[in-house]
Amino acid sequence: MSLRVYNTLxxxxxxxxxxEPDMVRxxxxxxxVYDEAHIGHGMSAIIFDMIRRYLxxxxxxxxxxxxxxxxxxxxxxxxxxxGQDPLQLAQxxxxxxxxxxxxxxxxxxxxxxxxxxxxxxxxxxxxRLIEGGYAYESEGDVYFRVRADDDYGKLSRRDIDHAVxxxxxxxxxxxxxxTADFAVWKGQKTATxxxxxxxxxxxxxxxxxxxxxxxxxxxxxxxxxxxxxNDLIFPHHENEIAQSESCNAAPLARIWMHNGMLQLRxxxxxKSLGNMVTIAEFLDEHEADVFRILxxxxxxxxxxxxxxxxxxxxxxxxxRLRSGLRPPQGSLDTGPEVEHLLAAATKARxxxxxxxxxxxxxxxxxxxxxxxxxxxxxxxxxxxxxxxFTGAQDTLRDLAGxxxxxxxxxxxxxxxxxxxxxLLIEVRTEIRKLKQWALADTLRDRLAEHGVILEDSRTGTTxxxxx
RNA sequence: GGCGACGUAGCCAAGUUGGUUAAGGCAGGGGUCUGCAAAACCCCCAUCGCGGGUUCGAGUCCCGCCGUCGCCUCCA
Numbered sequence: 001m002s003l004r005v006y007n008t009l010x011x012x013x014x015x016x017x018x019x020e021p022d023m024v025r026x027x028x029x030x031x032x033v034y035d036e037a038h039i040g041h042g043m044s045a046i047i048f049d050m051i052r053r054y055l056x057x058x059x060x061x062x063x064x065x066x067x068x069x070x071x072x073x074x075x076x077x078x079x080x081x082x083g084q085d086p087l088q089l090a091q092x093x094x095x096x097x098x099x100x101x102x103x104x105x106x107x108x109x110x111x112x113x114x115x116x117x118x119x120x121x122x123x124x125x126x127x128r129l130i131e132g133g134y135a136y137e138s139e140g141d142v143y144f145r146v147r148a149d150d151d152y153g154k155l156s157r158r159d160i161d162h163a164v165x166x167x168x169x170x171x172x173x174x175x176x177x178x179t180a181d182f183a184v185w186k187g188q189k190t191a192t193x194x195x196x197x198x199x200x201x202x203x204x205x206x207x208x209x210x211x212x213x214x215x216x217x218x219x220x221x222x223x224x225x226x227x228x229x230n231d232l233i234f235p236h237h238e239n240e241i242a243q244s245e246s247c248n249a250a251p252l253a254r255i256w257m258h259n260g261m262l263q264l265r266x267x268x269x270x271k272s273l274g275n276m277v278t279i280a281e282f283l284d285e286h287e288a289d290v291f292r293i294l295x296x297x298x299x300x301x302x303x304x305x306x307x308x309x310x311x312x313x314x315x316x317x318x319x320r321l322r323s324g325l326r327p328p329q330g331s332l333d334t335g336p337e338v339e340h341l342l343a344a345a346t347k348a349r350x351x352x353x354x355x356x357x358x359x360x361x362x363x364x365x366x367x368x369x370x371x372x373x374x375x376x377x378x379x380x381x382x383x384x385x386x387x388x389f390t391g392a393q394d395t396l397r398d399l400a401g402x403x404x405x406x407x408x409x410x411x412x413x414x415x416x417x418x419x420x421x422x423l424l425i426e427v428r429t430e431i432r433k434l435k436q437w438a439l440a441d442t443l444r445d446r447l448a449e450h451g452v453i454l455e456d457s458r459t460g461t462t463x464x465x466x467x
Numbered sequence: 468g469g470c471g472a473c474g475u476a477g478c479c480a481a482g483u484u485g486g487u488u489a490a491g492g493c494a495g496g497g498g499u500c501u502g503c504a505a506a507a508c509c510c511c512c513a514u515c516g517c518g519g520g521u522u523c524g525a526g527u528c529c530c531g532c533c534g535u536c537g538c539c540u541c542c543a
Contacts, residue, residue: 011471013484028543029543030543031542031543032541032542037543038543040542040543041543042543043543044543045543047543048543072541073541074541074542156470156471156538156539157470157471158469158470158471158538158539159469159470207541227543228543229542229543230471230472230537230538230543231537231538231542231543232538232542232543233471233538234470234538234539235538235539235540236542258543259543260472260473260536260537261536261537261542261543262543263536263537293492294479297479297480297481297491297492298479298480298481299480299481301472302472302473302480303472303473303535303536303537305479305536309478309479309493310478310479310493312493313478313479313492313493313494314479314492314493315493316492316493316494317479317491317492317493320492320493321492323506323507326506326507351490355481355490361481361482363479363480363481363490363491364480364481364482364490364491365481366480366481366491366492367480367481367490367491367492368490368491369491370490370491370492371490371491374491374508377506377507377508378507378508378509380507380508381500381507381508382508432502435502437502437503440502440503441502441503441504444503444504444505445504448505453505453506454504454505455504455505455506455507456501456502456503456504456505456506457500457501457505457506457507458500458501462506464506
């Protein structure tokens with residue numbers, strides 16, 4: 001079955017056919033690095049990581065490019081206020097970002113270009129735009145001539161006149177021919193801001209041009225998928241399209257994918273509103289898989305309301321998925337129970353793929369994983385073991401892995417305390433044989449106080465760390 | 468004001484090219500197992516914001532209304 005993907009440009013799901021068979025070129029807008037990344041960035045990263053993993057699962061070779069905006073007004077502001085070098089400040093947050101992504105098990109993109117290292121390509125592109133009549137210099141700045149682009153506004157579905165009327169009230173920018181025009185190159189205003197030599201004097205790139213230049217350099221004129229948060233549709237992606245398509249005379253991206261916003265207390269979480277939870281804060285308290293389940297548990301295009309309760313629910317859902325990986329308790333390897341389990345594993349695989357093929361419906365896919373967990377647990381209760389059992393667990397691990405879930409709980413044996421806990425359990429087992437229930441229960445309760453959960457079963461006592 | 472999205476059980480949420488029983492998770496209730504507990508398993512728990520319309524048939528299409536949210540300025 002073929003993959004269908006919702007395209008913001010057409011507002012429809014389209015059958016996905018890459019330009020080159022077996023190869024997908026994808027560009028995702030990355031962060032402006034002037035502060036700690038928040039879980040909204042994490043959400044976006046996880047969504048595109050899921051997409052990339054699934055594409056790879058489908059057999060595509062994925063060339064995935066994500067930029068770091070390391071030259072920007074806010075970086076400059078922040079740096080100057082604290083007496084730092086803007087590029088060094090950006091460098092530090094790039095490193096932080098990478099650490100956080102690794103902690104969230106987000107695969108590193110194939111290439112992560114930065115504005116500060118793409119200046120030549122940007123200048124080249126700006127020059128071409130000027131040559132083509134799509135941009136003009138004005139006192140050291142260069143502006144894109146929006147009126148020269150006949151299909152400007154096609155992505156965000158707005159017409160220039162509206163943009164103009166709302167813009168005109170805010171800016172009285174005499175340097176522009178038209179108030180809807182936007183900067184592709186900004187002349188240097190003060191000696192303290194980073195600047196590079198260009199045909200238009202010292203200056204730095206406008207915000208949108210970097211992505212156009214990076215796409216062109218690392219992926220070519222036309223790519224398969226261009227992605228980002230839906231808050232980037234206008235003006236950022238609209239302007240990228242304008243620049244790239246005017247420069248290259250080719251479509252920028254076949255498919256535009258946009259994820260919904262993470263909202264906190266009913267509002268979009270953003271740095272400017274100051275209502276944010278950083279990735280570091282989240283990971284201080286919860287595992288990476290919890291966040292991934294939280295994000296992939298709803299559709300990527302929908303807004304996601306974040307609060308303590310959905311974190312708790314995601315935590316439970318994770319524990320539930322993990323229950324499917326507990327060892328078998330029997331060795332039954334033939335019979336209807338085994339057949340049922342095998343059928344469930346096959347069904348899970350098929351349904352998982354169907355869901356994911358339908359515009360990366362990860363929430364539906366997770367549901368099918370839960371169905372498989374139920375079948376595995378039922379089989380365990382029925383005494384199924386052997387290859388059929390471990391095979392079904394492999395399927396679970398495999399499918400979860402496509403979503404980027406680790407599912408590995410902190411292994412009980414991995415702690416220094418493990419030998420002592422095992423010893424206590426041995427002693428308690430003897431106590432239970434003597435039916436000294438009060439003492440046995442006390443032991444269990446006291447261990448629970450230290451986060452060690454004991455579970456008695458016919459085959460003995462097992463323990464695990466509290467979730 | 469312009470553009471767009473969303474509204475499914477107590478909570479999260481899938482399903483909308485119309486068609487047998489509206490996924491799944493969490494919480495809750497009942498039961499099995501257990502010395503007890505935990506875990507697991509079994510059973511129960513919605514007619515899809517509201518009002519019209521199209522149709523043999525609509526959560527799924529159309530119109531209106533209400534509500535929530537996003538973009539229109541930097542933002543994943």
